[in-house]
Amino acid sequence: GQQLNQSPQSMFIQEGEDVSMNCTSSSIFNTWLWYKQDPGEGPVLLIALYKAGELTSNGRLTAQFGITRKDSFLNISASIPSDVGIYFCAGTNFGNEKLTFGTGTRLTIIP
Amino acid sequence: NAGVTQTPKFQVLKTGQSMTLQCAQDMNHNSMYWYRQDPGMGLRLIYYSASEGTTDKGEVPNGYNVSRLNKREFSLRLESAAPSQTSVYFCASSAGGAGSYEQYFGPGTRLTVT
Numbered sequence: 001g002q003q004l005n006q007s008p009q010s011m012f013i014q015e016g017e018d019v020s021m022n023c024t025s026s027s028i029f030n031t032w033l034w035y036k037q038d039p040g041e042g043p044v045l046l047i048a049l050y051k052a053g054e055l056t057s058n059g060r061l062t063a064q065f066g067i068t069r070k071d072s073f074l075n076i077s078a079s080i081p082s083d084v085g086i087y088f089c090a091g092t093n094f095g096n097e098k099l100t101f102g103t104g105t106r107l108t109i110i111p
Numbered sequence: 112n113a114g115v116t117q118t119p120k121f122q123v124l125k126t127g128q129s130m131t132l133q134c135a136q137d138m139n140h141n142s143m144y145w146y147r148q149d150p151g152m153g154l155r156l157i158y159y160s161a162s163e164g165t166t167d168k169g170e171v172p173n174g175y176n177v178s179r180l181n182k183r184e185f186s187l188r189l190e191s192a193a194p195s196q197t198s199v200y201f202c203a204s205s206a207g208g209a210g211s212y213e214q215y216f217g218p219g220t221r222l223t224v225t
Contacts, residue, residue, distance in 0.1 A: 033213060033214075035216075042115075042201050042203075043216045044216070045214070088154070097207060098156060098169065099214060102153065103151075103152075104153055
């Protein structure tokens with residue numbers, strides 16, 4: 001099945017740094033979702049995007065729906081230890097109940 | 112409001128044994144889903160149910176059966192477990208219908224088949 005490509009696959013940053021990650025697809029989506037998964041837990045929805053070019057924030061997190069509809073971006077500002085985890089993107093189209101998930105970006109904070 | 116709950120949290124089975132994973136949601140959602148998550152593979156859809164009384168295959172349905180018992184509950188059954196089914200299983204739900212694609216996940220069931 002199709003999976004979305006996320007990059008980078010992993011990131012090692014210091015506390016306080018800003019983080020950028022992206023998700024790309026070979027096909028167009030009209031809905032993009034971003035999830036975070038803590039170790040041993042289920043994914044938690046962070047941000048949902050429904051319109052091309054849309055920029056949405058949730059606290060220190062900001063996500064953008066790419067103009068081409070084939071990509072999406074997630075930025076985290078001033079990272080803190082609780083930001084550690086795996087970030088997944090997911091896409092779908094109107095009328096499709098199923099999500100296509102990305103392969104994940106693992107974020108680690110170096111002390 | 113517990114969201115999506117799953118039982119059990121952990122399970123160890125021997126090859127050939129059967130078991131049922133339980134999932135319930137209290138958000139009055141129409142759609143429910145079962146995923147498996149393996150290292151490096153991300154989340155893969157096993158089965159989903161768009162409404163009470165309907166179920167459909169996802170990407171990896173072989174070796175599994177599901178039952179949408181009512182609007183709240185969606186169970187996943189392994190009739191004859193195999194080591195390849197060792198994985199973490201997640202249940203999710205969404206409101207469903209136009210404009211409601213946000214899925215909410217349970218805490219997962221960690222299954223080991225020896």
